[in-house]
Structures are given as C-alpha cells and as structure tokens.
Amino acid sequence: MTAADITRAIEAIWRIESARLVAGLARLVRDVALAEDLAQDALVSAVDQWPKQGVPDKPGAWLMAVAKRRAIDLFRRDKLSAQKHEELARSIETLREEPDPAAGLELADALTQEAALADHHLLAAVRGDLLEKLGRRREARAEFERAARLTHNARERTLMLGRADVIAATTSTR
Numbered sequence: 215m216t217a218a219d220i221t222r223a224i225e226a227i228w229r230i231e232s233a234r235l236v237a238g239l240a241r242l243v244r245d246v247a248l249a250e251d252l253a254q255d256a257l258v259s260a261v262d263q264w265p266k267q268g269v270p271d272k273p274g275a276w277l278m279a280v281a282k283r284r285a286i287d288l289f290r291r292d293k294l295s296a297q298k299h300e301e302l303a304r305s306i307e308t309l310r311e312e313p314d315p316a317a318g319l320e321l322a323d324a325l326t327q328e329a330a331l332a333d334h335h336l337l338a339a340v341r342g343d344l345l346e347k348l349g350r351r352r353e354a355r356a357e358f359e360r361a362a363r364l365t366h367n368a369r370e371r372t373l374m375l376g377r378a379d380v381i382a383a384t385t386s387t388r
Contacts, residue, residue, distance in 0.1 A: 220265050223273075228257055231274040238278060243285055252288075256281040298330045305331075306340050315347040335364035339374060346381060355381040 215223070232253060239249035256277040270276040305325055322341045326332045342357035355378045362374035 215268065217265055220269060223269050224257075224260055224264060227260075227269070227273045227277075231277055232257075234274065235277055235281065239281055239285065242282065248285075248288075252281040252284050253277070255284050302331055302334055302336065306336055315344045319344040319348065333364055335361040335370065335374070338364060339377075342374075342377065351381050351385045355385070 235253045235256070236246070236249050239252050240246045243249055243252070259280050260273070260277060264270075302325075305321075308321070319341065322337060322344060325337055326341075331337055338357050338361035342354045342361060345351075345354035345357060358374045358378035358381065362371045362378065365371050365374065
C-alpha cells in the first residue's frame with residue numbers, strides 16, 4: 215500500500231468509525247468533549263503508526279483500544295493529581311498551624327523539593343506568610359509575586375499581588 219492509499223484508508227475508516235468510537239467513549243468517560251478528544255488522539259496515533267505498520271485487520275477496534283488506553287492513563291493521572299492536591303492541602307494546613315515560623319519555613323522548603331509541589335501557588339503563598347512573620351519582608355514579597363505568577367485564578371492572583379504590594383508599601387515606609 216502506498217502512503218496515499220493508507221491516507222485514503224484512514225479517512226474512510228474515520229468516516230465510518232468516528233461516530234461509533236465517540237459514542238462508545240462517551241459512555242465510558244461520561245463526557246462527550248473528552249470522548250471526542252480521545253477519539254482524535256487515537257486518530258493521530260493511526261496517522262502516525264499505520265503508514266509504518268499497515269492498517270490493522272480491525273481498525274475500529276484498534277482505534278477504540280488506543281482511545282481507551284489513553285482514557286485510563288488520563289484517569290490515573292487525574293487520580294494521582296487529586297491525591298497530590300490533598301497531600302498539599304494537608305501539608306499547608308500543618309504549615310499554617312505551626313507555631314514557630316522558622317520550623318514552618320523549613321517544612322515548606324522541604325515540600326518545594328518535591329517536583330509535583332514545587333510550583334504550586336499555595337505553597338509559595340504560605341512561604342510568603344512565614345517569611346513575613348520572620349521579618350524577611352523582601353523575600354516574602356517575592357514569594358507572593360511568585361504565587362501570583364503560578365496561579366491560574368484571577369482572584370487569587372489579585373490577592374497575592376495585593377499582599378506583595380502591602381509588604382512593599384510597609385517596607386518602603388520603614
């Protein structure tokens with residue numbers, strides 16, 4: 215089969231199988247938009263692999279298997295992410311309750327060594343709080359600015375920048 219033949223075969227298979235594929239995935243993931251994304255990912259895999267390996271005997275089943283594996287990977291990644299967020303929430307609560315800011319800062323610094331937590335805006339904000347309590351105002355301001363850059367939430371960004379501005383204003387008047 216030539217590359218043009220395979221391309222035409224992929225297009226024809228997609229026209230025949232895409233609706234069934236999306237419907238089956240939607241039942242599995244209970245989200246039509248996600249099902250469409252998974253189906254498209256499977257199509258991209260087909261476009262990449264079929265010219266090298268040939269069109270499989272059951273292309274619809276192949277597309278479904280690839281899409282299901284991607285869905286499983288996505289669910290696993292989401293579950294791991296949720297667990298990490300729960301762990302972070304517990305750690306942040308522990309930090310906020312720490313009576314000694316220096317000990318809390320030491321714990322926060324240890325948490326930033328974990329790759330999954332290093333760039334989390336709440337951890338940067340807690341570090342800012344602790345640094346401010348220790349009188350390290352310039353570092354605290356930098357942490358609140360970093361927290362503002364890391365968050366995707368506009369309200370949180372405004373809050374973090376406000377905290378940084380308050381620290382800047384009180385630092386410059388002293």
